[in-house]
Amino acid sequence: MLSRTEHRGVCRLLSSVMSGTESHADREEDYRFLHSMLMEKKLHLLFKIHERLKRFEKRSPIPVQEHAARLASDLVEELIYHGWRDEVKELVDLFSKPHFKSLLFVHDAVARRDFEPSLPPVPEDALVEDEDSVKIVSLVKTKEPLGATIKRDKATGAIVVARIMRGGAADKSGLIHEGDELKEVNGVSLENRKPKEILPLLVLSQGNVTFTIIPASSKEEIPSSKKKLFVRALFDYDANEDPSVPCRDAAVSFKRGDVLQIVSKEDVTWWQACYLGDSKSRAGLIPSQQLQERRVALQRPKALFRPRQVKPPAGLRRSFRLGRKSSWAREVAGSRRWSGGVHGSFHPPTYIEVIPYHRDPKDKHRLVILVGPNGVGVSELKRRLLISDPDRYGVTVPYTTREKKRLENEGTDYHFVSVHMFEEDLLNHRFIEYGRYRGHYYGTSLDSVHRVMADGKVCLLDAHPSTIKHVYTSEFKPYVVFVKPPCIEELRLTRRRVKFICDEEDTNPVRVFSEEDLEDMINLAETMENQYGHLFDKVIVNGDVAGAFRELKADLEKTEAAEVQWLPAEWNCSPPTTGRRSTGHLIDWI
Numbered sequence: 001m002l003s004r005t006e007h008r009g010v011c012r013l014l015s016s017v018m019s020g021t022e023s024h025a026d027r028e029e030d031y032r033f034l035h036s037m038l039m040e041k042k043l044h045l046l047f048k049i050h051e052r053l054k055r056f057e058k059r060s061p062i063p064v065q066e067h068a069a070r071l072a073s074d075l076v077e078e079l080i081y082h083g084w085r086d087e088v089k090e091l092v093d094l095f096s097k098p099h100f101k102s103l104l105f106v107h108d109a110v111a112r113r114d115f116e117p118s119l120p121p122v123p124e125d126a127l128v129e130d131e132d133s134v135k136i137v138s139l140v141k142t143k144e145p146l147g148a149t150i151k152r153d154k155a156t157g158a159i160v161v162a163r164i165m166r167g168g169a170a171d172k173s174g175l176i177h178e179g180d181e182l183k184e185v186n187g188v189s190l191e192n193r194k195p196k197e198i199l200p201l202l203v204l205s206q207g208n209v210t211f212t213i214i215p216a217s218s219k220e221e222i223p224s225s226k227k228k229l230f231v232r233a234l235f236d237y238d239a240n241e242d243p244s245v246p247c248r249d250a251a252v253s254f255k256r257g258d259v260l261q262i263v264s265k266e267d268v269t270w271w272q273a274c275y276l277g278d279s280k281s282r283a284g285l286i287p288s289q290q291l292q293e294r295r296v297a298l299q300r301p302k303a304l305f306r307p308r309q310v311k312p313p314a315g316l317r318r319s320f321r322l323g324r325k326s327s328w329a330r331e332v333a334g335s336r337r338w339s340g341g342v343h344g345s346f347h348p349p350t351y352i353e354v355i356p357y358h359r360d361p362k363d364k365h366r367l368v369i370l371v372g373p374n375g376v377g378v379s380e381l382k383r384r385l386l387i388s389d390p391d392r393y394g395v396t397v398p399y400t401t402r403e404k405k406r407l408e409n410e411g412t413d414y415h416f417v418s419v420h421m422f423e424e425d426l427l428n429h430r431f432i433e434y435g436r437y438r439g440h441y442y443g444t445s446l447d448s449v450h451r452v453m454a455d456g457k458v459c460l461l462d463a464h465p466s467t468i469k470h471v472y473t474s475e476f477k478p479y480v481v482f483v484k485p486p487c488i489e490e491l492r493l494t495r496r497r498v499k500f501i502c503d504e505e506d507t508n509p510v511r512v513f514s515e516e517d518l519e520d521m522i523n524l525a526e527t528m529e530n531q532y533g534h535l536f537d538k539v540i541v542n543g544d545v546a547g548a549f550r551e552l553k554a555d556l557e558k559t560e561a562a563e564v565q566w567l568p569a570e571w572n573c574s575p576p577t578t579g580r581r582s583t584g585h586l587i588d589w590i
């Protein structure tokens, strides 16, 4: 039992949670709900059970035996021969109750540690040759890929692990590392095999997969720990404003977007990092990813703690592509844009690992994705970019299943395709986004992006941030620009007389922005930034449109001309996004 003081401690803790929450819960009913939940008797009882288990755990009890269920049933049989005294009857009744039997059954399972995955025994002949350097690794395979890429070493012909994806099964196991040489998979030798022959071996394996490995560290190759680690900061950090920094003089301040080289991660709370390219710059302390995540969690943005009730406005709808304010486009785009909250998930903005990219003039241009809340001016900025340099910038031509109208041209206005073709492409994941309007399909396909890029142009795509994932690969190298509204005062000033096209059903399809539209724009921008901010390379505040356009154009040109661009490290091994995901494209992706 919890002592009275301990119990009061639990109550005090819950009350302090309540008072900490008070300032965040803006509605009386939210507060009441939280209060009744935290003061719930059952929750307190759970705390008590937790406390007891904790204390019991500290004693590290060892199971006395693993066959309590069988012992109980043997005992029942024995007892029957000892007459039916009241005590015996009670004991037999107790042992015969299904709940009690189940309890003993669970006890035995825990005592035998049945919950742990059982790994097969190490093959007897595994260590015959080269005893010191061979390692046997057994992983329990789920439906997820192992999160590693493999390649064939050109010099030796060996199959080696090229990259381990952070957070993947291989990474979590801590048993497979970059540079490890794979000798066997489930006892099948990989000698003289190509990477594409290995994928089926893994696909076929169910449950446990056993790898025979020569660890990288036992070879002469450079261990991955010596690899330089670069990150891009996803938040501003001012060491002078941080009261918890261990030594202010030894800390490094930075801005969102700065690239830093991490030189030490030994301390889990404070990493050491230095600015790039500055040989004189010394390494200094920066908050570790873990510390920053904790800080973000503690001051969880208001918008996330209290999701705003942004209702789809009657008017604000995004045109799907350049200057086309067609009903379908607004319909499709309207629905996708407002669904951001459903598809997005919160990523605490900390650091993203990046790798250098030296653009060869022969390389295709990076895909430029413009995102922002409805009505903020994404189409306007895209239109200005196109007009400013039509040879350099291009936009995609959407696909549709509706009939061609008299003045429309195939391949210029739309690609007109049959429903069958559209649906087949949908099944093959060839659309970045799509929708239905008045019984017809409309969509932007990966192929149309490929076409603009193959023309040697910078493809400008305006999309909802939730669709970025479809093109977040080394093939497209998307450069994501978030167009953000200015503060409400500036928004009122700049959009005072601006007209925009809204819904057909609206009594007034072309109207000026209302105060509510402007507030919704700001709220949606905040939500988007919270959910997808980690994907944004550049944030442009669209107050004065001419200024915003100049800033955007200059930024795109500067980025392209830069000697080195920093790309997310995860693209290094991202498979091509052609939509047709044949095994051929995924040969090295395990």
Ligand SMILES: Nc1ncnc2c1ncn2[C@@H]1O[C@H](COP(=O)(O)OP(=O)(O)OP(=O)(O)O)[C@@H](O)[C@H]1O
Pocket: 316, 317, 318, 319, 372, 373, 374, 375, 376, 377, 378, 379, 380, 381, 494, 495, 498, 499, 500, 542, 543, 544, 545, 546, 548
């Ligand atoms: N900075 C600005 N100052 C004044 N007007 C602007 C500014 N930016 C855009 N506009 C105007 O606001 C209106 C809406 O802009 P735009 O169509 O580009 O929005 P959008 O972000 O593409 O949203 P939608 O999804 O509604 O198409 C247009 O009339 C545009 O000319």
